[in-house]
Amino acid sequence: SQTIHQWPATLVQPVGSPLSLECTVEGTSNPNLYWYRQAAGRGLQLLFYSVGIGQISSEVPQNLSASRPQDRQFILSSKKLLLSDSGFYLCAWSLEGGGETQYFGPGTRLLVL
C-alpha cells in the first residue's frame, strides 16, 4: 500500500531564516506530487506540482521554491521566510497522469515569528 510522509510535523522559525520541508511517498512509482498551503480559515492553495524528477510547476508567485531530487521525494524551500509564510503545509500525491484523486500527507505546521 502507498504511504506519504511529511516532516517535520511542526516548525517555528524566525523571519528571514531558511526553510526546508520534506515529503516522501512510498509504494508507488512516478507519482504526481503537490505542495499546498492552508491559511487559517481558508481553503487549500496549490503552490507547486511536479509530474517527474526535476519537473516543477509553480502556481503562485512567492518566495518559496520546490524541488524533486528523486522520484518520490518533494522538497519545499525558502531562502528567507516571511511572516506571511506561516500556515499549514500539505503534500499530496496522485497517480502518474493525474489519477482520480489526491492522497494527502499529515502536514507541517509552520509558524514564522
Next chain:
Amino acid sequence: KQEVTQIPAALSVPEGENLVLNCSFTDSAIYNLQWFRQDPGKGLTSLLLIQSSQREQTSGRLNASLDKSSGRSTLYIAASQPGDSATYLCAVRISGGYNKLIFGAGTRLAVHP
C-alpha cells in the same frame, strides 16, 4: 477563473440530526468533484468523489449530490455522530490538464452529544 464557495462556514448540531453541507462553483466545466474530511491539525481524507457525468455518490451515512449545470453540490450526513466533527472541504477538479483541485474554505462541523 474557477471559485469554490462553501456554506455555512461553521455548523453546530446535536447528535442524531441529519444535516446538509453546501458547495457551489462558478464554472460548470469540471472533471469531477470531491468531498474531503480534515480533522484538526491533520491531512485530508477523501470521502466521496463524483464524476462530472454522475448525479450522486453514497458511502454509508454520507451522500453527495452534484448538479453541474447549476454549479452546486451537497453533502448529506445522516444521523450525525460526535465522531463526524471535523472540517469538510469541497474540491473541484478542473477539466483537462493535470489533476488540479480547486478547494473551498470548508465547513467546520461540531456534533455535540
